[in-house]
Amino acid sequence: MAEKVSSMKWFGLALEALLVLANEDTLCPSGKLAEKLNSKSTFLRKILTHLVKAELIQAKEGRDGGYALKKRPETITLAEVYDAMKAETFPKGFLDVESKECFLPNTQASLCNLREEMEEWIVTGLKEKTLADLME
Template sequence: MSAGWFAMSLHALALLAESEEGYTSKYLAGSVNTHSVFLRRVLSKLVQAGIVETREGRDGGYRLIHKPEQLTLDVIYRALEMDTVLPPSPADPNQNCPVGYGIPPVVQQIAQQADDAVLQLLSQYTIAQVRDLARQQFELGALIAASASPDDERSNDNLSDNEPN
């Protein structure tokens, strides 16, 4: 599974946490900035895992099944069947080499420890926290933009005049 699916899922789920009624795939895709057909493919894994449900028909869409305060990120990561953080080498090592013979189980052990650490970290965050942190970033960006003086905006506009043609 592509690592990008996890970030897209977090985005869509954080947005779904905003409304008990849910949203259409078109609305979600507009926020994620991807095609709704692709996003539906990503969300289908979350439907299969019982994290979101679909509603058919004209007012159809997606809705969180669980409270966002109780839905931890490790559950989402597992539902998406993410690849290991440290995938094995695509090459088969030379079995006649002492290092080549022994490296696969060593890498596998390290990869398992990395995966366990990632899951442990993700278990500390909920979708509600992701939503709230994203909103804080938006509000911070709005404050920064609002505090920019007109002089700052003119100086930024002048920078674009100096770009090479």
Template structure:
């Protein structure tokens, strides 16, 4: 496997963010433990992929896990206190943009200015993204999707 392929499989893919948000909305509707297979079924997603996403959310203390036959996942905080920025940071979604941009730059000394510009732009994009995501919570997303599904 190449170095670029390793990077793609070891970090969260942008679609993980969408899966994570949907899973958290599902979990926000119940206070009891919800099995990953049931969440995957609701999201029409592969359970194995979803468990990888949920593991990142658990590591970030957004959800808790329970092992065993009656195991599953549930929110660790109220949905009103989980911002979309919390989820984004838990998955570290922003890293591929910067590293992907930097991968396109050659090794010449003259490319140092381009690299610096790319890093500055990527930082600004990341800041604006987090600023926007911080304004929204899982509870708000759940409410919006509930209103549109009726």
């Protein structure tokens, strides 16, 4: 599994940014996008960088630059966005039992496996929805 570098907040903001871009006819500058999302443009650009690397959006630099979807909304699954953001599904410490001596090793392993299974359930569900589903 890939190293997780961001939070579910990043995933949520990425989805919101994609929804705004899906409704734009032209390139949308990061400042305008940040204003619409009530976010700081420097923070939002970090998120947009992940979406560009995942080839979900395109970026044009310069005075007339901005961002636009690279794919149609019905072809962008929420799992792709989740993967692009490498979102940490659960809060830090959620079912973190490996260092707790009050659990037997089998119980510790079972709880760790449960956490992994829960993430698999989430990703499976996200694969079934597209950005277009959120626009309906």
